[in-house]
Amino acid sequence: MEDKGKRSLNTNSNTYIIMYATVMVIAVAFILAFVSSYLKPVQDTNVMLDKKKQILAALNIDGLEDKDVAARYADVVEADMIIDSDNNVVRQGEKGGEHDGFALNSSDFKKGRLAVYVCRVDGGVKYVVPVYGMGLWGPISGYIGIDSDRNTVYGAYFTHESETAGLGAEIKDNKAWQQQFRGKKIMKEGTEGIALAVVKKSELRDRSVQCDGITGATLTSDGVSLMLKDCLGKYTKFLEQNNEGKDNE
Secondary structure, X not given: OOOOOOOOOOOOOHXXXXXXXXXXXXXXXXXXXHHHHHHHHHHHHHHHHHHHHHHHHOOOOOOOOHXXXXXXXXXXXXXXXXXXXXXXXXXXXXXXXXXXXXXXXXXXXXXXXXXXXXXXXXXXXXXXXXXXXXXXXOEEEEEEEEOOOOOEEEEEEEEEOOOXXXXXXXXXXXXXXXXXXXXXXXXXXXXXXXXXXXXXXXXXXXXXXXXXXXXXXXXXXXXXXXXXXXXXXXXXXXXXXXXXXXXXX
């Protein structure tokens, strides 16, 4: 005889649907959290590797295989120093540093904690500083390599998050465009503040401090120029302190 007191589960009821959806959401969230946690060490390693590549690129060191990047970075970077806008040393950093200036980001930059990578390339002292800005569609950033006179661009590397391929994305993809920064002066006597700029080809007047903008990507080019003026401007006192003789002792 059938037990009338025993009810079958009604899979069409609102209660069942809500309970089922809740269980599925919790299960999926748990799986995603587990996968994210499991992959995080690998992701962090890749982020660090990419950052080291960018710093080395600003020193004109590129084309390295991934397995060689960390060793080259450790060999070249004497210290990942932290300074403030008055050129006071906050942290000295360390050789092949990954915990002081290297650990800073754009948020720290806005708070006045400035990273300076003190490097030695081909027996000479070079510096690398990060720059942050906005392009047409999103954030842009990069690193500027500076010669021992603290006023000559040794190398430059720029990247972006979402600029248009073939146009604004050229700040990253066009190596020849990045290379034109080499040898440019950051500051110029008689010019207030940072003189280094990106301008339209028709507006080029002084190639010692001006770089040709990207054709068809005026807003991105303007973003790079503004980024250089704003960010390098925070390093003005550092740049004005020429320690060339001291650095090469």
